[in-house]
Amino acid sequence: MGLFPTYLQHEIHFVDGTGAVLVDESGKEYLDFASGIGVVNLGHRHPRIEQALITQAQGIWHTSNLFASSLQQEVANLLCKMSGLGAVFFANSGAEANEAAIKFARRWAKMVKIIQEPEIITFQRSFHGRTLATLTATGQDKVKDGFSPLPAGFRILPYGDIQAVKQATGATTAAVLLELVQGEGGVRPADPAFVQALAAWCREKNILLMIDEVQTGMGRTGHWFAYQKYGIEPDVVTLAKGLGNGFPVGAMLAKAAWKEVLGPGSHGTTFGGGRLAMAVARAVLEELSQPSMMAEIRDKGTWLRQLLEKELRGLTSVQEIRGEGLMLGIELNTSAGPVVKSLLEQGLVTLVAGENVLRLLPPLVVTHGQIVRAVSLIKEVVQEWEWTAPVPAD
Numbered sequence: 001m002g003l004f005p006t007y008l009q010h011e012i013h014f015v016d017g018t019g020a021v022l023v024d025e026s027g028k029e030y031l032d033f034a035s036g037i038g039v040v041n042l043g044h045r046h047p048r049i050e051q052a053l054i055t056q057a058q059g060i061w062h063t064s065n066l067f068a069s070s071l072q073q074e075v076a077n078l079l080c081k082m083s084g085l086g087a088v089f090f091a092n093s094g095a096e097a098n099e100a101a102i103k104f105a106r107r108w109a110k111m112v113k114i115i116q117e118p119e120i121i122t123f124q125r126s127f128h129g130r131t132l133a134t135l136t137a138t139g140q141d142k143v144k145d146g147f148s149p150l151p152a153g154f155r156i157l158p159y160g161d162i163q164a165v166k167q168a169t170g171a172t173t174a175a176v177l178l179e180l181v182q183g184e185g186g187v188r189p190a191d192p193a194f195v196q197a198l199a200a201w202c203r204e205k206n207i208l209l210m211i212d213e214v215q216t217g218m219g220r221t222g223h224w225f226a227y228q229k230y231g232i233e234p235d236v237v238t239l240a241k242g243l244g245n246g247f248p249v250g251a252m253l254a255k256a257a258w259k260e261v262l263g264p265g266s267h268g269t270t271f272g273g274g275r276l277a278m279a280v281a282r283a284v285l286e287e288l289s290q291p292s293m294m295a296e297i298r299d300k301g302t303w304l305r306q307l308l309e310k311e312l313r314g315l316t317s318v319q320e321i322r323g324e325g326l327m328l329g330i331e332l333n334t335s336a337g338p339v340v341k342s343l344l345e346q347g348l349v350t351l352v353a354g355e356n357v358l359r360l361l362p363p364l365v366v367t368h369g370q371i372v373r374a375v376s377l378i379k380e381v382v383q384e385w386e387w388t389a390p391v392p393a394d
């Protein structure tokens, strides 16, 4: 009886929280520098978002996608305004948003480029989800283990290698799908020169440029969407995580010109775009649209990074500190799991990315005081752990 053991869970039972603070059943407080896994971007129990859900919960919950919803339309319009894209499909998760993007790319390729067996290029160390198509698109073998036969039509290339993309491009190439900061793969920001060259190549060869913003989106990097910093114009963008601040919702956005690619009956989902999710997403988008919000996130991100660099300087186990905005990774010279565990004991919630990267994804509403406290705990634990852990010889 019980759950599949798919998740290795910490035996901590959180029962409450506000902003960047979580409280367990014994009343112990934790600083949350994980936000779920980059989900609760506006913090726990955000009053406006909580109220939006309560208000909607007192009305009707579900009428299916067979009936129009002005709320759904409103959220779609907000997303279009913020992204510059023109068509939205609502899903329930990041994997489903990417699944929609993959299906969109295949249909687009058949309709526009007359390719019968379209291929999508993705990158090593990427993560795009756990459905069969999205795990096939993912550039990490561990998520595929035991799940063959996998769908055809994906080509995985080294991240950042434009020559590899050029060489791999052929008559059947339909799209490129990438994260601009690889999250699960170890908090690895893409080289801007690579991204610019890739965008130019996609334009030249009429290949769809599809950006997976499931983790980087909704303000995480100090921009509504990470691609806005890179100055590119994607054809497709996928979202989830922060869009619902913890309420399940995903979205696939595409250029208005390609709206007809997903015509009536071509794709669908029972729960996508449901009223509870839309009420929450509207509140999230309105909150993220506050004039100074993105600048504040960028400032806090820069500050957190500088403080980490200053405080962790000289620690031999720290290899590199990298990331964008409030999506930061500290690469260690060994496994990050034990560090995350020690930090939890000290009351700081963090994450592992890849094998050896300590990942920090605090809520975007984190305060300066909380940043100072978190950095001091990280320094303490990494230092302590450095003395006990064997450091490989040069």
Ligand SMILES: Cc1ncc(COP(=O)(O)O)c(C=O)c1O
Binding pocket: 037, 093, 094, 095, 096, 098, 127, 128, 129, 130, 179, 183, 184, 212, 213, 214, 215, 216, 240, 241
């Ligand atoms: C970049 C990226 N894409 C897709 C996903 C999958 O999202 P979900 O777990 O909501 O299916 C994730 C989840 O971590 C992600 O980080």
